[in-house]
Amino acid sequence: MKPTPPPIDPTKRSLVPPEPELSPRAAKNIVRVFALLLAIPLAFEIASWFTVSKTNLAAATVRSGMQWVLTHALTEGNREVFLGRDGWLFDQHELDRLVHARRDGNEVRSDLIKLAARLKEQDTQLLVIAIPERAALYPEQIRPGRYANVVRLDDESVKLGELKAAGADVLDMTDALWEFRDRELAFFSQDSHWTPEAMKMVALTVNKHVREKFPRLGSTETPIINATILEHTDAGDLARRLDPLHAANLLGEEGADLISIEGIEPSGKSPIVLHGGELMRVYDDATLSFGGGGKPPSAGFATQLATLLGRPVDVRGLPGPDEKHEDKKLVIVLLPMAELVP
Template identity: 25%
Template structure:
């Protein structure tokens, strides 16, 4: 039997060469990713490997979680987010787009199971805090920041906001009012802003929006039954200076995972000409005030990132003509900053006469968390307040 003849070697076509180059690039990229992955393997493995952990899946779950945080996984996620945005306008699970250029946080649009019960429990917590503070001679006022999707509803452009969320604000304020807790719904103040009350690509209010909220809150505080005494605190020391217009990146762009893209590929950023509120130290008014006791703020603000952005607290201080201490925390949600403040040395040693508790509407019906359990210390504040 004759040996089989070799098949004729056909010349490589142009298409075959292109496919070969693509395959080589793909293999080389895979090699680079594998090398990078191997360099992080030591940090990926769980610290303690046990037979029980292997059998019940705890080890594999921890390994999967750590793999998701590796540079390879992070790069792949960023690439996926970029491709989704550039091809179909997808913004990921946390961000939604309304009218062109207007982004909204998905959390504002969520309808939670047992949402009414969660809201009622949070209202009961606030009422309990108010009663305990009153025993120490400290007043409380609650300021509610409405959803951006509520105030800027004209910019939703078909983005669906469930109708069941319409009564969320009124339900909250009604419950607190029934408990005797002073509460300020800032919705009407924000709707009165001539321009935009919220940034287009950010969850937060603009400087004009924060200013309108500060004015409304200051008016409510001045009308309270027991107004702050004129001698309790000095005038706030702020010098207001204009800032040149500059690009302001939005936190919703970052949340959508698009902040690493070239600026021209990202959702269009806003050009904002803001103002700087520069704190100016106050000189001692008398020999008895050499240690600055008279300049201690009589008002403390606890709350969320709304109180740390757009100069809300400086604008509130100027509207009241009194010093205001800012103890809000970004990401504090309902009770984070309150828990931190009530256990701090600032509260124990120099308690205020009035606490402003700023809250987000979107957090009121969200599932309850451990930090939502806010308790005021039952001792240590009365004598200090009375002496000021």
Template identity: 70%
Template sequence: MKPAPPKIAPAKRTVVPPEPEFTSQEALKLVRVLVIALVVPLVFEIVAWFTPTQTNLAAACVRSGMQWVLTHGLHEGNRDVYLAREGWLFSHAEINRLVHAKRENNETQAQLTALASRLKAQETSLLVVLIPGRAALYPEQIRDGRYTGPVRLKEENTTVSELKAAGIDVMDMTDALWEFRDRQQVFFAQDSHWTPEAMKAVALAVNKQVREKLPRLASAETPIINATILEQVDSGDLSRRLDPLNAARLLGDEGADLIAIQGIAPSAQSPIVLHGGGLLRVFDDPQLSFGGGGESPRAGFATQLGMLFGRPVDVRGMPQAGEGYEDKKLVIWLLPMTELVP
């Protein structure tokens, strides 16, 4: 038989608290909190609909703060941009290209060969100026080491040889810019475009090539121009891909001294056509890096080349199918090597 449990002294008894009551005032407070939690993001989203960038400010602020922690605390970029040594930024696509990551086929070589055939039929010369990628010229920022030359894909030399065999005049500026980087910087650290100094060096090389092979196209007279020095600053397009809201706070700005030239405006009547993309427009287009906003400063590659030629050039974008070249004597295509050999 079980012994009877001892009686609990009244002083040791536990008082069970009454069940909490959910009052109407507390319910109203909870509803208010839920409404605010739903309305505030909705307000930010509605505001984003009426802003030019259509950016949700709340989400952008959170992303900006997290990226600052990743960059300065963990030395990490994001899924689009790799944070390398000394504050240099590289797109992951640049690095993937060098390690032979799987990539889509490119038809640029076939397009060049077809264009050369069309131009040859009308006795027009084609000059292709190949500009290396940033990762090819600054590999030590990605992986520490001593590099005796640019990092190149073996397909590059093969492709260049095939273009020359097709009768195309090719200027591969990779080795020349590798040597140039010992004197001055070729590319910006936080921007995907080349520096004004590298652009001028390439323009000088192209001018020399054209004057040697087609001297009648360049003028011996010095044109009358009005030059202005512009000091531009920009945080860089790669930095903005890390932090679209406040890129300057993340890694700071970079500066560029541009020489804006008036008096060599592009002309459709010029016998020289100049094709290109971002490298061609970077210091002329106010929407691109170092453009400065407002009117175009006319400090880009086309202006520099026109000044060296002593005559304007016919500036166009990337070549289009069926594009006409009547009365043209020379077509120059400023082409990144990464587009020829992706």
């Protein structure tokens, strides 16, 4: 039988306080604060119509301060750049590609298949060089762990096989660069481009491949060149996408030792054509990362490959649908893997 509880003294009852309510005045103050916060960007935008330089500078300064707090206090990047471990930055599109979040297709691979067919008719070989992305080679900077192999998409080998079936010769540098990264840095931590050392390793591999398969295209004579060592520093294009105004103050700068070579200039008469984008131009274009902003350094992939082959090459941009290759014996296309297999 349960004991009878003692009676509750009415004077000692617990009173539940009522829910707090905002007064009309407090509610209006909150609305005013939010309205002010929303109006600040609009005010900068309107003012920029009249005082462009001063207003843009003020807006960039505010952005720099906010990004510094996000980076150093909250370890966050922005919607375009992911901040990984040890100050490593990654383009968000790289991560989206690896996790299949968003994969926008392109016509690069199909265009190369058509190009291989056209070149085959004129007895010209197509050589495609595939370079992996930074996220594939440095996954531990995104998610901590021990990775036994490179992170890559399952259908990469299938898609590259389609190029080979069409008659193209494909050099997939993914595994070679995975081994190289254990010895030297293959990519910068704050820049989207490869290091000069990784570029030179790929150029050596391509030179060996060309000399083995096309021995007549490589010269046995050593060209007369003038080589200059340049020491360049840069905050990195990914860091500038976080903070366009003070990128160097955000995460510091990185250095690159370039070998600028003069004496073996590109030639349209060469039997070898080299197509490429920023991977090819990064150390030849003064406006790109580590370019120096002045005279082009002449230290890019085309210059390195021509020096190793001992002959000039015909340097062009990415191949177009109506690209002409008459009297050419070898067409080389240097591309990121993400463009071949998006």
